Amino acid sequence: MTIPKTQKSLVLLEESTPYVISETPVPRPGPADVLVKIMACALNPVDWACVDPPYSKIFIKSWPFVPGTDGAGRVVEIGADVQNRKVGDRILLKGDTGEAKWATCQQYAIVPAEFTAIIPDTITFDEAATIPLALITDVLVLYNQSPAPENLSLRLKPVWEPEGATAYAGTPAFIIGGASSLGQYGECRCIPPSTLARMAGHHPIITTASPYNASLLVSLGATHVLDRSRSNESILSELPTITGGKAIEFAFVAVPFYPEACRLGRDALAPGGALAIVVPHPSRVPEDVANPGDGKRVGYVWGSVRLPHTRECGLALFKQITGWLEKGLLKPNPVDLLANGLAGINEGLAKLKANKVSGKKVVARPQETI
Ligand SMILES: NC(=O)c1ccc[n+]([C@@H]2O[C@H](COP(=O)([O-])OP(=O)(O)OC[C@H]3O[C@@H](n4cnc5c(N)ncnc54)[C@H](OP(=O)(O)O)[C@@H]3O)[C@@H](O)[C@H]2O)c1
Known part of the structure; x- marks a missing residue:
């Protein structure tokens, strides 16, 4: 060549x-x-x-x-x-x-x-x-296990490990901004039961987007797509009906530069729940989101696999990608x-x-x- x-x-x-x-x-x-x-x-x-x-x-x-x-x-x-x-x-x-x-x-x-x-x-x-960037950022904010203080991830169990395949089965997930690139990978593809449904098993998967993106997001695994132009109050009032009263212990904000989107994620969470926000540091979100109270914890991320504390998780992810694509798990x-x-x-x-x-x-x- x-x-x-x-x-x-x-x-x-x-x-x-x-x-x-x-x-x-x-x-x-x-x-x-x-x-x-x-x-x-x-x-x-x-x-x-x-x-x-x-x-x-x-x-x-x-x-x-x-x-x-x-x-x-x-x-x-x-x-x-x-x-x-x-x-x-x-x-x-x-x-x-x-x-x-x-x-x-x-x-x-x-x-x-x-x-x-x-x-x-x-x-x-x-x-x-x-x-690459969208998937890596999502995976790092959810699954990076590095003990380094720089790692602000939620440290959930990775879907590629046996425990991660069952740990969240049947628990609701709420993704704010499902039609964004990060939203599509984070919620609908990486977190089951969508394309990786057989690996982890969140249910239902609720997301916010413009209504014309609903069929795309349902095809990826979302079970409920709520119009993102609705008020937070209106969306929050519908969540218990959708989850059948189950607590939402996991939420993901894929559009972090909208303070109200961050607050929606925070307020939807049950006490003790985990909120992923795809900014590098708490200083990038309003203080009332960074310190949500009620034992809720917030995870942050810098979407690079070349840092000492992200490399190992990045390598583990790269080992999965070809197989996920071949099996149609990752679209x-x-x-x-x-x-x-x-x-x-x-x-x-x-x-x-x-x-x-x-x-x-x-x-x-x-x-x-x-
Ligand atoms: N921390 C990191 O290292 C890192 C890495 C990569 C990206 N990011 C950040 O992640 C965010 C997403 O990036 P991206 O590339 O995925 O963006 P993107 O694909 O360009 O996002 C566009 C989508 O955002 C949705 N959206 C906009 N405002 C919304 C709202 N208020 N509620 C719900 N959905 C809304 C729109 O949905 P509809 O079309 O349905 O209206 C649109 O499809 C950006 O802020 C980016 O800076 C961070």
Whole structure:
């Protein structure tokens, strides 16, 4: 396979400017890495949020900055020590924006081989690219068992372990923001009884979304989809009827930057219940949510598998992904495909920022850049 010396990358040259396309060197893999020809990259809210302060100060470590944490493509070169991948493999990968060579909004990227998963032939590159960040973030906030003080996860029993397959059977789960990417994986796919129903067994699975997304969420395993435009009071009053009076001991907020969504999760929980909120730290949610009282506990997450306290859980997850896809237990998000490769990404990010993406993941094909 011929590897070019240069490639097209999407780059940010300065804060608060649009991304532009630039010719950059194709990086070479280190001993434990693979070089991937990126066939599809998926966009996330962080890709637009990091353009401006204050998030630019947090996320951008070097300039020019290349965005993109989700990708799928073909392995074109392997490092000297890589045993589990070979040239030609179709993989999905979790990119990282700490260094330009790891980011996925470009035609070639480097990734540690251990943070890749083989994609079955039934799954397209576009579909596979929707998976990594959303799935990883959900899995880490629920299941990361690391004893490190930095781990703010709920430390539930992982669905891939025998105990996790039965521990929550028949208990209700409530997911706020079920149509978001994280909501679709977190609630409907990772937490049974949806696609992983045979592994854990929450029931019922109640979620909030726009009514036109109800059939999608039911197809993923939700049992009740409540219109997200309803007041918290109205939703809370209906929950006991849906659960048949069973206490809700688990809730998941997939849209954490809406304070009322966080409060809905908090208020739906029974005393002693567990609430997952997908922000890195309690300081990112209102204080009355971070300190909910009644023995309720709140879990937080930073969606990276490259931290000392997230690596082990990340590796355990990556070992599952191919099998889950082969068995149809894990289904990718519906895809909203951009035209013009990397050149379409500014438009895709504008749609995301304006909340005009619903129930889908926005995907670009870097090799089709005009
Ligand atoms: N902590 C981390 O490391 C980490 C990692 C990744 C993402 N995140 C965060 O997780 C959140 C979700 O990301 P994403 O990529 O999954 O977002 P997304 O797919 O872009 O979310 C869009 C969806 O949000 C739903 N939504 C918006 N407001 C809602 C509300 N008030 N109640 C219920 N649903 C609502 C909409 O549902 P309808 O279409 O049904 O109206 C829409 O489909 C973002 O805030 C992101 O920053 C955190």
